[in-house]
Amino acid sequence: MDCTSCKQCCRECSENESVMAPSPVPSPPHQRPAADDPAADEPAVVRALARTPRQAFAHGIVQSLPFMIVIVPFALLFGVVAVEAGMDLAQVMGFSVLVLAGASQFTAVQLLSDQAPALIVILSGLAVNLRMAMYSASLVPWLRGATGGQRLLIAYALIDQSYALSIQHYERHPRLSLPQRLGYFAGTAVAVCVPWMIASWLGATVGRAISDDIALDFAMPITFLAMIAPMLRTPAHLGACFVAVLAALLLAGLPSGLGLLIAAPIGMATGAMLEVWAERRQGAT
Amino acid sequence: MNGAVSDLTVWIVIVALAIGTFLIRWSFLGALGDRDLPAWALRMLRYTPVAVLPALVAPLVMWPEAAGGEPDPARLSAAAATLVVGVLTRNVILAILAGGSTLFGLLYVLG
Numbered sequence: 195m196d197c198t199s200c201k202q203c204c205r206e207c208s209e210n211e212s213v214m215a216p217s218p219v220p221s222p223p224h225q226r227p228a229a230d231d232p233a234a235d236e237p238a239v240v241r242a243l244a245r246t247p248r249q250a251f252a253h254g255i256v257q258s259l260p261f262m263i264v265i266v267p268f269a270l271l272f273g274v275v276a277v278e279a280g281m282d283l284a285q286v287m288g289f290s291v292l293v294l295a296g297a298s299q300f301t302a303v304q305l306l307s308d309q310a311p312a313l314i315v316i317l318s319g320l321a322v323n324l325r326m327a328m329y330s331a332s333l334v335p336w337l338r339g340a341t342g343g344q345r346l347l348i349a350y351a352l353i354d355q356s357y358a359l360s361i362q363h364y365e366r367h368p369r370l371s372l373p374q375r376l377g378y379f380a381g382t383a384v385a386v387c388v389p390w391m392i393a394s395w396l397g398a399t400v401g402r403a404i405s406d407d408i409a410l411d412f413a414m415p416i417t418f419l420a421m422i423a424p425m426l427r428t429p430a431h432l433g434a435c436f437v438a439v440l441a442a443l444l445l446a447g448l449p450s451g452l453g454l455l456i457a458a459p460i461g462m463a464t465g466a467m468l469e470v471w472a473e474r475r476q477g478a479t
Numbered sequence: 480m481n482g483a484v485s486d487l488t489v490w491i492v493i494v495a496l497a498i499g500t501f502l503i504r505w506s507f508l509g510a511l512g513d514r515d516l517p518a519w520a521l522r523m524l525r526y527t528p529v530a531v532l533p534a535l536v537a538p539l540v541m542w543p544e545a546a547g548g549e550p551d552p553a554r555l556s557a558a559a560a561t562l563v564v565g566v567l568t569r570n571v572i573l574a575i576l577a578g579g580s581t582l583f584g585l586l587y588v589l590g
Contacts, residue, residue: 260572285489292497302492312488316495323500325531331507331516332527338513349505354532361528362571412543412554412582415536416561420574422532423565434526435533442534443541457534458527465526466519 242367247377250370254359254381261355264413265386266393272299273397279307283398290394294387295353298322324455328462329357336364339372348376351383358421359386365425430472434465553589557582 245253269290276286281303289299298319305315329352337348359382364375426432438461445453516524540558542548561578565571 260575263575280484281489282486285486285493288490288493288497292493293500295496295500298496298500302496306484306489306492309484312492312495315492316499319492319496320499320503323503325535326500326504327506328524328527328531330504331511331520332524334507334511334516335521335524337508340508342509345508346505349501349508352504352508354535358528358532412539412545412557415539415554415558416578416582417575418532418536419558419561420565420571420578422529423562423574424569424571425529426566427569431526431529435529438530438534439537442537446538446542453538454531454534458531459523461530461534462523462526465530466522469522469525 239367243369245374247373250374250377251381254378255385258355258359258382258385261386261417262389264417265389267413268296269390269393270397272296273394274401275300276303277398277401279303286394286398290391294390295323321452325458326352328458332361336375340376344376348379351387353386354418355386356382362421362425430465430468433468434461437461437464553582553585556585
């Protein structure tokens, strides 16, 4: 990435922002944990800060419920596909309970039914999941003080949806306490992972009854885009998103998962560079 | 398990994937503990969700398998509607509804 393209996309971003957000929220260019929250008197913020960990857990569950629309059909489909590929119920549940990672489960079943060698299946599945190392790293500053046991449980349930919901909540309410953050994560994890397991089981046992012609393939893109769109609140976020998408499209020909592992860090670096640049400009004026 | 893939192979794949995936997820959270990441890393990590998730779905939006791997107006419009409504309203549910209704509406209209 050269600098000219960054500046260019930043200019585009700031133009977009001024068009789309006539009354910009006075949020800082980025929010660190425990940073001062400029919107502290907003009712949603006050409510979030007042929740007990148990209420934060319930809130996490409630906010995850819409994602059942995606999770349940996907998991049903996984059950059906895996049984069609010749797996028994125990193996289907082995995937959905022990691995608990949708995209890599589909990848592995697909490769197994193509008679690919076990090592290739394992490496491909892990490549698809490598993005989760980035999730793990980005949660570190938010979960300072969590015990080893809590970290084990979070790692087990760290899937796209629980991560995206939680990080969005943490960034929106930077002053949450650790128990509130843990409670919220636990709520999203339960609400997303348990239906995944149950629906996989249903798909493997009942299966077949699902119609092929609903455009299910697009449920995941829509929900992922819906989850990140509200986070695109600064030129740096827009730039990171734009560059990552561009790189992912250019690298789409690479084997599964590999393009993403190059494209995502390029996008993240772009965001960081734009942030530095914006801070310098602010400092100069 | 039918064909040449044995039950044992499937279980080896399941267990290896389970352990490997868990270690990937645990990596930084577990190994780093409460130590601070360097400032440049924190700066980059703030952009993890907005870089990873769109990059993950971008090829699926551009070349959806269900449309034979060709760009598809209904799916492109649905993705655009989701993003625009999500950015404007900052509401995840409204964004999903906008994307879903655009997709099904256009698939119905375009046949």
